[in-house]
Amino acid sequence: MLELRPCCEHCATALPPASTQARICSFECTFCAACAEGLLGNVCPNCGGGFVPRPIRPAHNWKGENYLGAHPARTEPKLRPVDLAAHATLVEALSGVPPERR
Template sequence: MLELRPCCEHCAVALPPESTQARICSFECTFCASCAEGLLGNVCPNCGGGFVPRPVRPARNWKGGNHLGNYPAKTEPKLRPVDLDAHARLVAALGGVPPERR
């Protein structure tokens, strides 16, 4: 189950569970859309993968108890500001390879 991390790992902007601005990689590294798509160019600085929109967990119990009340979002932030020079080297090393081929 996704952790639903509470903020962007780089800029710390709030990303509550209902946010449509959260982007995650396959390891759940979490960034805001602005950082993921703009600053980072769709390259996760932690693993080199790409980003996708994070799904929104239902706020209420529509079926089977699968909702925020039973499975709350994480509250402790995971801040890891990106070293932009190191990230530029990673992006260069990837040579434009799309996320699905990395």
């Protein structure tokens, strides 16, 4: 299951479990919407993939103990500020390649 990382890896903006501003790639790299869609141009700086909105884990036990109380979100931040110059090179290399083809 997803770790639900607590903040943006680049700018450290808080992304609590119910945040609709969290974006993840297929490796679960986690960024805020402003960084993922604006600053990073929908290109993950760690793998080159695209971003999608992170799902929200239910806060209540609606069925089968599948909720935050039984499966809490990660609390330790994973900060990896992006080297924007290197990222620009990656974005250039992937120019015109849609996320589903990367």
